[in-house]
Amino acid sequence: MKQEQNEKALLFGLAKKDRKCIEAIYKDNYNLIQALIVNNNGTVEDAKDIFQEAIMVLYEKVQLGDFELNCQIRTYLYSVSRRLWLKRLAQQNKFSIGDEQHFELAMIDEDSDEHEKRNVDFLMMEKAINSLGEPCRSLIEAFYLEKKSMQEIALNFGYTNADNAKTQKYKCLVRLKKLFFAQYKNESL
Amino acid sequence: MEDNKILEAIERYINGQMSADERMYFEQLRKTNSEIDQAVVEHTFFLQQMNRFDSRRKFKSLLNDVHIDLAEKGAIKSPRLQGNAKVIYLFNRYKRVAAIAASIAGITTLAVSIIFSSVAPTREKKEIQELVNTVGQLKNHNIKQDQAINTISSKVNASGVSPAVDYRAGATGFLIDTKGYVITNEHVIENAHEVYVQNTAGKDLKAKVIYTDADRDIAILKITDEKFKAPSSIPYSIKQTNSSIAEPVYTLGFPRNDVVYGEGYLAANTGFKHDTLSCQIAIAANPGNSGGPVLNKKGEVIGILTAKQTTAEGAVFAIKSKYIFDAIRDLENETLKLPTTSNLKGLERQQQVQKIQPFVYMVKVN
Numbered sequence: 001m002k003q004e005q006n007e008k009a010l011l012f013g014l015a016k017k018d019r020k021c022i023e024a025i026y027k028d029n030y031n032l033i034q035a036l037i038v039n040n041n042g043t044v045e046d047a048k049d050i051f052q053e054a055i056m057v058l059y060e061k062v063q064l065g066d067f068e069l070n071c072q073i074r075t076y077l078y079s080v081s082r083r084l085w086l087k088r089l090a091q092q093n094k095f096s097i098g099d100e101q102h103f104e105l106a107m108i109d110e111d112s113d114e115h116e117k118r119n120v121d122f123l124m125m126e127k128a129i130n131s132l133g134e135p136c137r138s139l140i141e142a143f144y145l146e147k148k149s150m151q152e153i154a155l156n157f158g159y160t161n162a163d164n165a166k167t168q169k170y171k172c173l174v175r176l177k178k179l180f181f182a183q184y185k186n187e188s189l
Numbered sequence: 190m191e192d193n194k195i196l197e198a199i200e201r202y203i204n205g206q207m208s209a210d211e212r213m214y215f216e217q218l219r220k221t222n223s224e225i226d227q228a229v230v231e232h233t234f235f236l237q238q239m240n241r242f243d244s245r246r247k248f249k250s251l252l253n254d255v256h257i258d259l260a261e262k263g264a265i266k267s268p269r270l271q272g273n274a275k276v277i278y279l280f281n282r283y284k285r286v287a288a289i290a291a292s293i294a295g296i297t298t299l300a301v302s303i304i305f306s307s308v309a310p311t312r313e314k315k316e317i318q319e320l321v322n323t324v325g326q327l328k329n330h331n332i333k334q335d336q337a338i339n340t341i342s343s344k345v346n347a348s349g350v351s352p353a354v355d356y357r358a359g360a361t362g363f364l365i366d367t368k369g370y371v372i373t374n375e376h377v378i379e380n381a382h383e384v385y386v387q388n389t390a391g392k393d394l395k396a397k398v399i400y401t402d403a404d405r406d407i408a409i410l411k412i413t414d415e416k417f418k419a420p421s422s423i424p425y426s427i428k429q430t431n432s433s434i435a436e437p438v439y440t441l442g443f444p445r446n447d448v449v450y451g452e453g454y455l456a457a458n459t460g461f462k463h464d465t466l467s468c469q470i471a472i473a474a475n476p477g478n479s480g481g482p483v484l485n486k487k488g489e490v491i492g493i494l495t496a497k498q499t500t501a502e503g504a505v506f507a508i509k510s511k512y513i514f515d516a517i518r519d520l521e522n523e524t525l526k527l528p529t530t531s532n533l534k535g536l537e538r539q540q541q542v543q544k545i546q547p548f549v550y551m552v553k554v555n
Contacts, residue, residue, distance in 0.1 A: 017251065026255050030265040044530065052252045059248060118241065125242040144236075145243040170193045177235055 007073055014055075015062040025055065029074055033081045042085065050088070054080040057115040079105045083112055128179040136172035143169055195225070199232050250537055257532045257544075261421050319376045319479055319496045358555075361442040361481035361494070362386060362410065364548040365427065365513065366525040367419050369412035372513060373480030373552050374495055375401045378408050386412060386550035389448055393553070400520055405466055406495055406508055407516045410552070411523075424544040425482070426531040428489040428510045431458055432468075440472060440494055441542065442481035443551035450542060451478070453505075455491070460506040461498060467506045468492055474505045480552060483507045488533025488541055 013021025030051055037047035054077045069076050082105070129137055135157060142148045142156070154165040201207050202215050219226045259265045362373030371386055378384055378398050385393045394414035401408045436455045441448055453472030460467030470483060474497055483492040492507030517525050533541045 017248065019251070019255065022251065023255050023259065026252075027259055027264045030256075030259070034266060045534075048256060052249070052256070055252060056245070056248065118245075121238055122242055122245050125238055126246075129242075144239050166197075167193065170196060173196070174192075180235065180238070181231075 007069075008067060010073060011058075011062050011067050011069070014059055015067075017059075022055075025073060025077075029077050032074065032078060036078070036081060037085055040085065041089065046085075046088075050081050050084050051077070053084055053115075057111055060115055060118060061111050075105070080112060124183045125180060128176055128183065131179060132172065132176055135168075136175065139165075139169055140172050140176055195228070196232070199225075199229050200236075202229065203233050203236060249535060250540065253535045254540070257424070260532065319374070358553075359443060359477055360479040360552045360554075361477065362550050362552040363441075363480075363482045363490075364420075364423055364550070365409075365527055367421065367423060368525075369396075369417050369419060370399075370523075370525055371396065371410045371412060371550055371552070372493065372516075373408050373410065374493065374508075375403050375406045375408040376495075377480050377552055378410070378554055381554040383555050384410060385553040386410065387443075387553060388550055389546050392416065394550075399523060400516060402516060402519070405512050405516065407493070407512060409516060409520070420548070422532070423528040423548055424532045424541075425484060425488045425490055425548070426528045427513050428485075428491050429514060429529075430511065431509065432485060432491045434458060436485055436491075438470060438472070438483050438485055438491065439538070439542075440474070440478065440481045440483050441545060441549045442474070442478035442494065443549075444475035444477035446551070448546060448549060448551075449478075456504070461496070464506075466512060467495060467508050470494075470505045470507050471503050472505050473503075482545075482549065483510075484541075484545070486538075488531035488536070488545075 010021050010025055014025065030047075033051040033054065034044065034047040037050055038044065042050075057080050058073070058076060071079075129140065132140065139153065139157060142153050143150070148156075150162040150165050150169075153169070154160070154162045157165065159165040159168065198207075198215065202212070207215060219229060256265075358377070360373060360377040362371040362377075364370065365372045378401070381398065384396045384398060386396050387393050394412050394417050396410040396412045396414070399409055399411050432455055434455050434457060437452070438455055439450065439452045441450055443449070451473050453470055455468060456471045457469040459465055460469055468491075470492070472483075472494075474494060478494050479496070481494045482490045483494055485491055490510050490513075492510050493513070494505065494507050496506050498504040498506070514527065517527060533544060536544070
C-alpha cells in the first residue's frame with residue numbers, strides 16, 4: 001500500500017515537472033533500461049535516448065490527468081522502452097530482442113501511438129523553426145515561447161519601437177506558419 | 190497591413206484579451222465570414238502546436254540536465270561502461286570491422302607517410318598569423334587603462350587580491366583529462382620559462398609542459414599546482430573522426446582577460462595550402478584564441494584553434510581533434526584517458542557553454 005502511494009506521488013510530481021521526483025524516477029529505473037538496450041545491440045547513447053523518450057511518454061500521459069497506470073512505474077517504463085527499441089531496431093534492419101529475462105510487460109499501445117504522433121508534430125515544428133533563419137527565429141521564440149512583451153523585444157532586438165517589432169514579428173509568423181503547414185499537409189496526405 | 194491586423198485580432202481573441210464588446214463583434218464576424226472562422230481554427234491549432242513544442246523542448250533539456258547530474262554523482266551507471274567491460278563489449282561488436290579496417294589502415298598509413306615525407310609543408314610565417322596574444326601589442330592600450338585604473342587602485346589595494354602573474358603572452362587551453370592535463374598549441378609555449386593557467390574564476394595555477402609536437406603544433410601541459418581540484422568528469426568529448434563541412438561550430442577563448450564565445454562553421458577539411466593536419470573554420474578569432482577548443486553542436490571537440498590567414502578575411506585554421514589521440518599515444522610515462530562521450534547532447538547552447546567554461550583555461554607564458 002505504501003509503495004503504491006509513493007508511486008502516485010511520483011507521478012503527480014512528474015506532471016508538475018518537479019525535479020526531485022524526476023530524479024527519483026530516473027535513478028530508480030535508468031540502469032535497468034540501459035542494461036536492456038546495451039544487451040541488445042545498443043550503445044549507452046541509445047539507452048539514454050530511449051529512456052528519456054519513455055519518460056516523455058509517461059509525462060505526456062500524466063499531463064492529460066491520467067494517473068492510472070495499472071502497473072508499477074518500472075514496468076511501464078520498461079514496456080515503453082522495449083517497444084521503442086524494437087521499433088528502432090526494425091528500422092535499422094537488425095534482429096529483435098533475444099535473451100530477455102522474463103520481465104512483466106504492460107499494455108502501452110495507446111500511449112505509445114499517441115506519443116509517436118506528438119513526436120512527429122514536434123519534429124515538424126522543430127524543422128520549421130530551424131529553417132526560419134535569423135532574426136526571425138529569435139523574434140518568434142522571444143514572443144511566443146519566452147512570452148516577452150513587444151516593448152522588451154523592440155529593445156533587445158534594436159527596433160525603434162514596439163510597432164516596428166510587431167510588423168517584423170507578423171512577417172516572421174506568416175513565414176513560419178507556411179513552413180509548418182507545408183510539412184503538415186504533406187504528412188497527412 | 191490588413192492581414193496583419195486580422196491576425197493580431199485573432200491572436201487577441203484566442204488569448205482572451207478582447208473586451209466584451211469587441212468579442213461579441215468578432216464572434217459575429219466569425220459567423221458571417223467563413224474565411225475568418227477558418228483562420229481562427231487554424232491559428233488556434235498552430236499556437237497549440239507551438240506551446241507543445243516549447244514545453245516538450247524544455248522537458249527534454251530538464252531530463253538531460255538530470256542525466257548529467259546523476260551521472261556525475263554516480264547515481265546511475267552512465268555515461269561510461271567501466272574498464273574491461275567496455276573493451277570486451279566493443280571488441281565483440283566491432284571485431285570483424287576492426288580487422289578489415291586495420292588492414293586498410295595499415296596500407297593507407299604506409300602510402301600516406303611516403304607521400305607526406307616527400308611533400309611535407311614548411312611552416313609559412315608571413316601569411317599565417319598565430320593567434321598568441323603578445324602582451325607588447327596591447328601595451329599602448331594598457332597604458333591608457335593603467336592611467337585610469339591608477340587613480341582608483343590606491344583605494345582598492347587594501348582589499349588584497351591574489352598577486353597576478355606577470356606574463357608576456359596569453360592564449361587558451363582546455364582540459365582533456367580530469368587529472369589536470371591541458372592541451373594547447375605548441376607555438377604558445379615555445380621558449381617558455383614558466384607556464385600558468387588561469388581558470389574562469391580568475392585563479393592562476395602553475396603548470397608544466399610535458400609534451401610538445403611542433404609539426405602538429407600541439408602541446409600538453411600538466412597542472413602541478415596543489416590548488417587544482419580534479420573534476421569528476423569532463424562534459425565534452427574529443428571527436429576521433431573528420432566532421433563534414435558546413436557543420437556549425439563554436440569556440441571559447443581568451444583574446445582578452447575574460448572568456449569570449451564565438452560562432453562559425455567548418456569551411457573546409459584541409460587547412461592552409463591543403464594542409465591535411467588541420468581544417469579551415471569561418472569564425473571570428475583574435476590573438477589569444479590560440480589553443481581554444483572548437484566544438485560542434487553535440488558538444489564534441491573537433492579541433493584546436495591555431496592560426497588565421499592574414500591575406501584572407503575570416504579564414505581561421507584548427508588542428509583536427511584526432512591528432513590529440515596521436516599525441517596521447519606518443520606520451521611516455523603518462524597515461525591519459527580522453528573523454529569519448531559528450532554529456533552535452535541536446536542541451537541548449539547557453540547551457541553547453543556554461544558547463545564547458547570551467548574546463549577552458551587562459552594559458553599564460555613568461
